[in-house]
Amino acid sequence: MMMIRVNMAVSLDGKIATADRQKMRLGGHADLRRMEELRAWADVIVVGAGTIRAEDPPFALTDTTLRRQRLDDGREEHPMVVVLTAGMHLERARVFSGPGRSAVATTDQAPDPGPGIPERVVIWRLGPDRVDVAKLVERIASEGFDRVLVEGGGGVASLFFEKELVDEIYLTLTPWLIGGDMAPGLADAGRLFDPPPTFHLASIEQVPVASVPEKSVQAGDPVEAGDPVQAGDPVEAGDPVQAGDPVQAGDPVEAGDPVQAGGSVLAGGTAREASLPGEADREEIFLIYRKGVRGE
8 A cells, every 4th residue: 555755854934945945954863864764664755856956965775774674675775766857957966876776757748858867767757747746656656666755845745745645744843943935845835735635643752953972073083973073074983084075964974985064973874964053952853744634
């Protein structure tokens, strides 16, 4: 049976990014871990081309235990990633060069893929002028998959909400205010849902935003999971630190790779971007909402 989850972190005013789509990490260490676990649960991750253009995030699972568990369950080591784009406005991106399978879901009218999309990437044309997500779900099911994780942005999530396809919402409520009328939200539809989809609260958990130890890491010191690092420090849990060029937050980090100033390392060797001001003193809330009215 098909199960579709939406996972996003939002500010206190319901925003998922700034109006200019400036890259920022709202959630803390626990939120990153939750995202990794949800990705490991999923057969397919769905993400919009806008998110790919703005952030170019990696989707490969970094936790070897989670990857091994998928293989033991007879599943592919990494989830497939499907990128939604109405106009095929995509350049070269890490999602297309990662270890997992990838596809582009686009419209019937979209041009052929450009040189930034490798030939191994599958192209699905699913609608005249915008991607029909109901057809997308059918296409995913035809591949033998039944676990879908929608990661955003808000416009992509709204397509699934509009068709009432979402079974669960995994929401991280973070202690920041972004503001701005034009800043995107969780369901950035540009119009009202009619009727509005209904969900009930199934779970709530309060967790610290940051759990970074209060110590600095110097060049040559061994780095442990959660340690803060300085600009130019290469990081992998347990490996010595050396100088180098920075990588993007969220990248799988290998020996000799650095992260940006104020970043930190998560278990499994994943780069995390610099902490937001006062992060260590604040908490975020994990929420799970399920489709329908409680008791139905």
